[in-house]
Amino acid sequence: MADLYRIFSDEGLAGLLPYATNPNSHGYHILIDKIRAGIPLSFIRTQMEAPHLVVKNGTYQALFYTTPEKAQEQADNLLAQGYKPTIEDLPDGHGRQGAFLWLFDHGPTHILLDDTISVPIDDLADDVPDYDGQPTEEHMLRNRALNGATFYYLQQAAAGLGNLEAEITWTKAMYGGTFLIACINDVANDYPPLCINVHGRQNLLLYTDWRQVQMDHIDETPSCITVNFEMLKNILDSYRTSVLLLNHATCALTLDMDLLEQIEKSATDTRSHEPTAASIFDREKKGAYSLGQVSEEDWGRVDPTPDFLK
The missing domain is CATH 3.40.1350 (Trna Endonuclease; Chain: A, domain 1)
Incomplete structure (x- = not known):
């Protein structure tokens, strides 16, 4: 032995x-x-x-x-x-x-x-949570599965890799997901969303879980409300000149109404074919299709990398 x-x-x-x-x-x-x-x-x-x-x-x-x-x-x-x-x-x-x-x-x-x-x-660690996505008093929201799908998909796309399976896994996780939107604790004004100005546009702060909130607000954690995917569209409908900013401290992904609709289409389309939604990385680039995935034929000339990862 x-x-x-x-x-x-x-x-x-x-x-x-x-x-x-x-x-x-x-x-x-x-x-x-x-x-x-x-x-x-x-x-x-x-x-x-x-x-x-x-x-x-x-x-x-x-x-x-x-x-x-x-x-x-x-x-x-x-x-x-x-x-x-x-x-x-x-x-x-x-x-x-x-x-x-x-x-x-x-x-x-x-x-x-x-x-x-x-x-x-x-x-390797004690007290690893045995739940996912369930709000609790101590940790308002945990979303390990959504986080994994999000970070893996964006990691693949940033490298220019066309990974349709990763995309569909992500869009389905988003479409069925629960999120935290940061808000101002002002009941008289119906808890308006907390926002930051990015390039002259108001970005409403959205998070996949409580840890992402804490990473973005080290000194003081803001109030948050749990929302689902349909509510995200309602929020953007109420704040028409704004966009959602997902996980500002990490992936910092901008979500507008167009992208939310593309995510919903990808998540609910059961047909087996090439992706159809526009690129989330550069909507002006020709040849880029479905949430940043690029046809293998175009890999030599189309860069789907988002600006925040360059």
């Missing part, structure tokens, strides 16, 4: 991976203990201040590495594919548990360690 502690001493965490493929194995339990104890790990995030996501076994997973060198090698590979990755070290001490909960709220259910082993986040 292999001396796993000696292997760890000689080779570090990476040496344990061949012995940790079975979640019931001794090697897996040592791996989990070492990660929980604070052994250094690096992960890859995007320009949206969100973890870089991959899809494996039907779940969103975040890329983690046992050494900075391995993380850099993967970052170089992603850069060559059109992504804009950043390497970050996972905090240790008390910050580690909080980091894993931050990670979970952005969509992934697992970390993918050295592109080899998928480790559930609830094995």
Whole structure:
């Protein structure tokens, strides 16, 4: 029987991976203990201040590495594919548990360690929520599935990758989703939405979950109201010169009535064909179709990257 502690001493965490493929194995339990104890790990995030996501076994997973060198090698590979990755070290001490909960709220259910082993986040952190999208008194709204669909889709589109499945997953999550819209606590005026001015236009602040609200308002968290997709259209109908700004601190995606209608069409269209909605990234570009996805024939001449990710 292999001396796993000696292997760890000689080779570090990476040496344990061949012995940790079975979640019931001794090697897996040592791996989990070492990660929980604070052994250094690096992960890859995007320009949206969100973890870089991959899809494996039907779940969103975040890329983690046992050494900075391995993380850099993967970052170089992603850069060559059109992504804009950043390497970050996972905090240790008390910050580690909080980091894993931050990670979970952005969509992934697992970390993918050295592109080899998928480790559930609830094995690495205590008190991982067992609900999604349910308002509570302590945490008004959690939307892990919507966040995962949003960040994965925008990450793909920003790299110029035509991923129809990611688009449809996102539009369906949006169409069936619940959101938080920040508002002014003024009952006399029916709680008007909180807004910021962007390039001379009023942007109403909209969020996918409570963490996104807190990231955007560090000093003082505003009042928020839960709304569904249909209510978003009603809000824009009431504020005709304004747009919605989704997750200002991260993806900062502008939603106008036209885009909401495109999302609804994509989410409810059951026909199997090429996407039909206009690009969310540059509505003036020829050849760009369906929410930023570009025909493979046009990949050499059409850049669907949104300005905020360039």
